[in-house]
Amino acid sequence: TIQDDESIKKYGLIKKIIKVDDKKQAQTAQIAKKTIQDSNKIKEKLSLTLLGDDTVRSGRVIIINDYTVDIHDKFLVTNCKHNYGVNHTMTLDLKRVEAELDTSKYKTSTTTTVTPNATNSTANATQVDAGMNALNGYESVYRDNGCVDVAVKAGSYYSPFLKQQADIGTADVDTLVNNAQNAGYKVETFNGYANKGDILVYGDNQHVVISDGAGGCFGNSTSAGHAKFYPDANYAWHNGEAPTKVIKMS
Structure with missing residues (x-):
């Protein structure tokens, strides 16, 4: 089979020929438009x-x-x-x-110094959902220790700070918590409430997930071997064990 890839790239490739019923000739344009839309769905x-x-x-x-x-x-x-x-x-x-959040307006840094940018920071709910959905099923290269890797990569969709942490390769909880505090984010004792996009911390800086703002969360799962949603944040680390701290991202 001979195939002219350059011509295909330039002019396209006939993938389907549809014969329109004589009774629907007046609807040919609409039928063609609908066919193209359906064919182009990814x-x-x-x-x-x-x-x-x-x-x-x-x-x-x-x-x-x-x-x-x-x-x-x-x-x-x-x-x-x-x-x-x-x-x-x-x-x-x-x-x-999904298409990544446009972060071109964010200030970038050429060093690993954390930029203080927590003042009046808010997490956009749509962007939080986009980050969690994009990383759902993601298998971290850190395997069982991939909780920070998952959190900062999903968080990069809605937080300049978390994007910076993803870019510099932050991969352990102690570093993430310290960098958040140095950047001006509040790290508080968990009282049972967290906003969507906040980072929940478990144990003595042993695990992190992203709060969904409704009692559940999203993060790395050792048992599943990939990132996933949890309907109850008290079962994201040990069964029935609540977070100990929360990094307030909003």
Whole structure:
């Protein structure tokens, strides 16, 4: 089969021909528009078999640019199986990554110094949801110790401070708590209440999750092996054990 990829990229590829019923000729434009919209919808989840790449594994985000099927987006690898035979292939289960929050307006730093930016900080509920949904199912490279990795990456969608922590690679609870305090964020004893987007701390700085503002939370799960939602924050670390502190992000 001969395929002119350059022409496909420039002009597109005929993927479907639809014959419109004679009785619906007057609706041809509407039918064509609806067909194009339905064809261009990107599924939230995909399963693909591709040429193998050893750098691809569960928890990684990959970019797919395929003009033959018109997919141009970021996907989180939720499951990856490499097959080594005559040819190296990999079978991937993918979840589309939602568009990231535009952080171009945030002040950036070229050092690891924490910028004091907590004054009048508020967490946007929509952005908090976007961060948690984007990281749902994410497998941290830190495995059982990935709670901070998950929290700062999900938190980067709504908090300049948490984005900075993700960028500098903060990965342990002590460092996150200290950096938050140094940046001017309040770290208080947990009294049973937390706003959406606040960081819940368990034990003696042993675990963190993001509060959903309704009694539940989102964070890394050792038993599940990936980030997940918890309907009850008292069961996100040890069963029936409430957080001890809260980093007030709002």
